[in-house]
Every structure is written in structure tokens, then in C-alpha cells.
Amino acid sequence: MPALAQVLDFLYPPRCAACGTILASAPGRRVCARCVAGVELVPNPRCEVCGGPLESASSDAKQCARCLAHPPRYRLARTVARYRTTAEDEPGTLPALIRRHKYGLDQSVGRALVEYLGDDLPVLAADYDVVIPVPLHWRRLWWRGFNQAALLAAEVARRLDLPLDTTAMSRRRFTPPQTARHHDERIKNVRRAFAVTHPERVIGRRVLIVDDVMTTGATVDECARALLAAGAASVDVFTLARVL
Structure with missing residues (x-):
């Protein structure tokens, strides 16, 4: 062979x-x-909660204005790369590859995306007990054929040597795509959209939620709400890219 x-x-x-x-x-x-090295990282300094860039490098602030005004339910969020929505016509970029994976229905791209994780993840295995991907509604899963967050979460769990649980949480309500919605609309769109179907798997456990892209954080924050309500000890977020 x-x-x-x-x-x-x-x-x-x-x-x-x-x-x-x-x-x-x-x-x-x-x-x-060359493509892996060409990813754009989130600039420093970064918010200690959501991981986004702070407004001013000279400020003593530790958190961004959004996290101070509306503290998220998750403990912290970390990402690998910056996701620029203006890169739609640049085929060699990470955003273009992510879009091809999700909307071009090319599952093989998932193996390529994990190479952008780099050698060192910005999260530590000692901080978590289980890795859970953001779930897809069954209708979207049937149409796409795979959950891109689950494919990424499987690699993250493997690298951290942690259990992966793809069924502890479900998306119980079909929601329109979050694309082109502002923050308040995104919050309303995903409100009560997720449910913990197996609370015994998350009670007292430190959960790492994994998704491919984080925009305003409304989706992962709603996931955190459901997990904490079900008894999770803490919830953190890891994404491959973040819209800034």
C-alpha cells in the first residue's frame, strides 16, 4: 500500500x-x-474574557467594553486566527476555506482546517473534563451531511487527550443563519435554541465548547447558558477563527 x-x-x-x-x-x-503561516492572528492586547482585541493598547483595562457591559456566561473564549469577512474573493485564505467547508459541502476540507490549529492550542487540557461541539439542528445536519464543529472538536479533544461528547447537547430549535445579523438579532435568534439532552454527562464538569467561527459570541453564550443551567461547573469556548 x-x-x-x-x-x-x-x-x-x-x-x-x-x-x-x-x-x-x-x-x-x-x-x-505558506498558507498556514499566512493566517492573521488576533492582535494584542486581548480581552481576558472573550479574547478579542482591546480598544486601546495603552489602556489598563483587562476586558473589552462589550464584556464589561454584558458579561458572557462562558468563563473565557480563545481563538486561533482572525476571520475577515472581506476576504470572499481570496481563495487562499482561511475564511475562504471555512466557507468552502460549510457551504460548499466539502467534508474533506475538515482535515485541512485542523492544520491551522498549530502546534500549541491556546487552551490547557488540565482546565477541562470534556469537549463538546456546538450542535447543528437535524435539518441542517441532514442537508450538510456533517457538523463542521464536531469535526474540529474531535481533533481538539484528541490533542488535549480529553473525551469528546457530541450528543450531550442538542439544537432543539431550527434557526435561520446568523450571517448578516447584528448582535441583538443574533441573541434573539438563538435564544433557547439549545438543550442539554444528557445532563448527567455535564453535571459538575468543566466543559470546553468548540466551534469553527465566533462572530459576536451569541451562539456559544447560549450554549454556555444551557450547560450551566444543567449543572456544568464552568464553560469555556474555543474556536478556529473569530470575526473582528
Whole structure:
């Protein structure tokens, strides 16, 4: 089989899922080093709660204005990269790859996206007991064929050596996409949309919620509300990218 794989790689060289460059010297990789290195990180200083950039680098504030005015239910949120919504026509960017994964129904892209996680996650295994992805409503899951958050959460759980639970929480109400909605509309759209279907799996446990993209945080905050109401000890959030 290894010899066959080498022949196939020679005849059909694997290409970077983001930019299309041939990956001749990177066996097993799905994204070239240039694309991975090209992701835009969240600038410092960052809010100690939501992880977003603070308004002023010279300020002594530890939290952003939104977290101070409306403290989220989750304890903290961390992300890997910045998600620019203006990059729609740039095929080599991480946002373009995420959109292709979600809306192009290309499940194979999920293996490429995990390479953007880098070597060191911005969360520690010692802080959590279980990893739970943001669930999809069954109608959207049926249409898409996979839950992109669950694919990402599986890799996060593997790296942290923590259990992954994809059924402890469900999306009980179908909601229109959050895209193009402002913060207040997003909050109303997802209100009471999630339910903990197996509270015995979260009671007293420190939960890490995983999603692909965080925009205003309304969705993950509603997930945190449901988990805390079911008895979770704490809830943190990890996303691959964040809209800023």
C-alpha cells in the first residue's frame, strides 16, 4: 500500500486545499506551509474574557467594553486566527476555506482546517473534563451531511487527550443563519435554541465548547447558558477563527 500511495502521489500530486500549490515535499499535509503561516492572528492586547482585541493598547483595562457591559456566561473564549469577512474573493485564505467547508459541502476540507490549529492550542487540557461541539439542528445536519464543529472538536479533544461528547447537547430549535445579523438579532435568534439532552454527562464538569467561527459570541453564550443551567461547573469556548 505505501508503494501504491507513492505512485498515486507521483501521478496525481496532492495540492494545498487553500491555494492549490503542489505539496510535493509535504507528505500527509493538506495545506502548504505558506498558507498556514499566512493566517492573521488576533492582535494584542486581548480581552481576558472573550479574547478579542482591546480598544486601546495603552489602556489598563483587562476586558473589552462589550464584556464589561454584558458579561458572557462562558468563563473565557480563545481563538486561533482572525476571520475577515472581506476576504470572499481570496481563495487562499482561511475564511475562504471555512466557507468552502460549510457551504460548499466539502467534508474533506475538515482535515485541512485542523492544520491551522498549530502546534500549541491556546487552551490547557488540565482546565477541562470534556469537549463538546456546538450542535447543528437535524435539518441542517441532514442537508450538510456533517457538523463542521464536531469535526474540529474531535481533533481538539484528541490533542488535549480529553473525551469528546457530541450528543450531550442538542439544537432543539431550527434557526435561520446568523450571517448578516447584528448582535441583538443574533441573541434573539438563538435564544433557547439549545438543550442539554444528557445532563448527567455535564453535571459538575468543566466543559470546553468548540466551534469553527465566533462572530459576536451569541451562539456559544447560549450554549454556555444551557450547560450551566444543567449543572456544568464552568464553560469555556474555543474556536478556529473569530470575526473582528
